[in-house]
Amino acid sequence: MLQYNIIVAGNPMNNMFPNFKPVTFQGPSGTGSTVPTNEFYNSYEEGDLRAVNQEGFFYTSYYTNGSGEPFDLGAPYIFKHFNQRALGSEGNPGNRANNLNVPLIRFAEVLLIYAEAQNEAGGPNALAYEGLKRIRDRAQLETPPLAEFTTESFREAVWRERWHELAYEQITWFDMLRLRKVYNEITNGFDKFVGHENLSSNQTLQERHYLMPFPLPETQNNPNLTPNNPGY
Template sequence: MKFNLKKYRIGYSLLVLTILVSGCKKDLVEKDKSQFVKSNYFTTASQARTFVTGIYQKLYMFQNGDAYGESPFITMELFAGHATSLGQSVNNNNVINNRTDAVNPGFEDVWQNSYNAISNANIALANIPGITPFADADKKALLGEAYFLRAFFYYHLVRLYGDVPLITTPVTISSPDLYPSRAATSAVYDQIISDLKAAEASGLPETDATGKVSLGAVRTLLASVYLTTAGYPLQKTANYALAAAEVQPVLSDYSLFDKYDYLHDTPHKNQQELIFQSNYLVGVATNAITQLTVPFNLLVGVYGDHLGAMIPTNAFVASYEAGDLRTQERQFYFSSYPQNGNPSVILQFGEHALYKYFHVESALGNGQCDENWTFLRLPEAQLIYAEATNEVSGPTADAYTQINKIRARAKLAPLAGLTKDQFRAAIWKERYHELAYENKAYFDIQRTHQIYDVINNTFGDATTTKNEQNVTMKAQYYLWPIPQREISTNSKLTQNTGW
């Protein structure tokens, strides 16, 4: 199979409308904007459902990339400093060594695709209310999905780029938002919170096993927003209490798997502890998550290419506590595997690859990976609750219960008797270890201004503490640069400090 990550990738501009027609197996089709909105669409509930389903497809951009592994989900991990990448990837290695620039194509991909998703969410929110007939409850729930998705993409934009244009209505060629200015970070967060509160009141189901937005996803994302805004740069510490209260119902609506395998297999998609995922299906959309994360050029599975684009550092894997189940072979990581086509030969990697993203079904099948990517799962909700509660009132029995459930699954002793500062560090460490390589670490660095010093098993100031690759993060790396092409096109946009 010839490797081609761009097979399912489509370029967009802010003003191009794209929708799925006649079901999710069809290609995205461009329509003339004015006629599309005014007369050709949003006349039936079915059309509205199809349009909102199309917005979900924009989630794929986080796994888009090329044969060098220059994919957003990898870039975000490389910013955190605990992974290596292909030597051939100039952009990835520049990120690792803090020497990248604003023309890195990954920065542009995230920006453009996020605003395309937001544009379509704005259109949905403006036009769905006027559709008749449409059962009120169903209409309200569909609007809730659109509110959530708009908030989701803005949440990534504001954390990655800081002040960003805030557009909440459909844009036309004569709109003042055609070339927008950057809005203050605080205003963007206000809109995100408003959208998530609207989604929370929309009558969504508590859980959803079909891949659509659920109330659990809304609450978990809103709790994450509150936790983030309690830290840098806003430091609204009153939001710790809001985060704990918001996420508490999620803790009883979901439950942990009893096997880590279920995090990345086919039968357990969207179930149990998996709160919100980007959904893939062979014949509809596939990805190269496994190909990107297996060791370079070793025949681990039937894949035509084995790319090694994101490999954990040995020091990070060694930072787990002794006896942690997650570090045992074929739990979160693996260091050997039978050779494809010759299973009697065991390939020794000489490094630790991410078994967490190894899709057995495609590795042993036809090489077409439709593993889901997980954005939100129960352990994050549990750790949000524990951290937020600790910041409000110090360690509580309920907070210990949540983190100790995660540790019990990992075969670790429960935590007890810690001070507030000790418990905070334990929670942060658990986030690194349980949510490893799930695009959480970089955002934790941003909001805490601390990095996990895995060599010394402690936390240190992010811009003065060397990571295990002997790199000290530059302060400018708290944010991504505004893509240079956007600045060249829109004179109202300014660049982030240092870029």
């Protein structure tokens, strides 16, 4: 994990969960830059603890100014990095010191890395299955028996779990690049990267989105960086 101390530098995750409602001691705030689509929020399986209000990764209601009267937010927002000790909880004003650390890798990801790698090496075995099941057990979900999985179905089951378990941890983008696939929250399957419609922007992903453009200051400093990456 990366340690943060509010005296030195504020936790960057503070920019992920606020909205324009008074959910913290700061009152109405937020940039609105990181919000789940309703389609992704609804793609969590019924009974998934990760989608339970204020217990999992999202919140649909909170307390006025962090600790006052409860109110409905009208939409799901990200609760995964919400530091209640700093920002407030029911009847408990926040201490305003968000020293929450930022995870670099969690045990859940290690389990899913192993499960995916083992499946690609020789199909799902008991240890690969156990890794997947431990994630789903924690989310209070049933997992089909190992015998019901094929290499293909287990592969997508692990991918699907990565999208839901590791959401908002700066991991999903890299999965999209390495797999050339994107989770489709409506079909619960996976689309090819190129041609997938991003529901947040209603824009279709293109070949050029595999890469970023060279920054303008860099191309100004070094003319040899031309031409830019394809499509830019």
